[in-house]
Amino acid sequence: MYDFVVPCRKFYLAKLPCASLEVSAKMDNSEVSNFTSLCDRWWDISGDFRILHAMNPIRIEMINYLFKYESPKPWYPLYGRRILDVGCGGGILSEPLARLGAKVLGIDMLSEAIDAAEDHSLRVNPDRWKDAPFGAPKYRNMSTSEAAAQFSEKFDAIVASEVLEHASDWKNLVRDASTCLKPGGHFIATTINRTIPSYFLGIIVAEKILKITPKGMHEWNKFIEPSELSLVAIRNNLQPRKVLGMAYCPLSKEWHWTRSQAINYAFHAIKVGPSKF
Structure with a gap:
């Protein structure tokens, strides 16, 4: 999932539990079991989802960049933009997007995740939404x-962050996302990515040796090469624009962009026409 950076050397390790469980039509029973067992931990910033919380700055940086010249209110770079957070989990990404001015809808197939998202959004310090132009995310x-x-x-934007590799049919998920997206x-x-490093270091090392990821959380054959994602995107009127590698430094506990796409990567595409379906 990320580049594990230490002084002078770089190792590839797998990703920690991801924020999303949402799929196009159904979920594998193993995925349901894995994420159901974690549903009370979404907002424990030092727990199983700590790496996901740490990912927010670069995810938000990328999304802000796409709209930064279009917002009528610079202090709200996503002002008025309708954003669908697919596989939102406990709302880790949905909440900061709403605070930046977006009208956010988070969806997830797991009801326990939606319950956790709503509970945190509406019951934990609800006053923080007073400065959000359109209020808290909807779920x-x-x-x-x-x-x-x-x-x-x-x-205006569809975000599927850390979800495709958990979907029973990620190609249908991309198709559905394109349908929801405006031209x-x-x-x-x-x-x-589905690579030799992602199998050996991402599953064998991370899950079975270092145990930084719950055992069985990922299946290597569900990982997706950037070329595969690009092809499916094109078939669904989504024109690929950028693929960026992502890396995590455990010393600083921060994510950053990298040239390497061998493990984690971000993918951006623009819808170029009306939906086919």
Whole structure:
């Protein structure tokens, strides 16, 4: 999942539990079991999702960059933008997007995750939303296929961060995301590449030796090469614009961009026409 950076040397390790469980139509039973067991830990910033919390700055940096010249209010770079957070989990990314002025809808197939997101958003310090132009994120327990049927061409951006590799059919998820996206809208995904380093260091080392990831959290054959994602995007009217490698430094506990796409990467595409479906 990330580049494990230490002085003078760099190692590749796998990703920690991801924020998303959402899939197009159904979820594998193993995925349901894995994430259900973690649903009370979404907002423990030193727990199982600590790496995901640490990822927020660069995820938000990328999303802000796409809209920074279009906002009528510079202090709210996402002002008025409708953003769909696919596989939102406990709302780790949805909340900061809303505070930056976006109208956020987070969806997830796991009802326990939606409960956790709503609980944190509305019951934990609700006063923090007073300065958010459009208030707290909205959450729905639904699949992308349901979202596509209800929200055709409604969103300015679709974010699928740490979700594709957990979907039972990630290609349908991309199709549904394209359907929900307005022409000219942005599709942003972060996921993990299917490489030899991602298997050996991402699963064998990270899950079984160092145990920094719960055992069985990832399946190597579900990882997605950037070329595969690009091809599926093109078939669904999404024109790939950028693929960026992502790296995590355990010393600083921060993520940064890197030239290497061998493990983690971010993918950006723009919808170039009306939905086909």
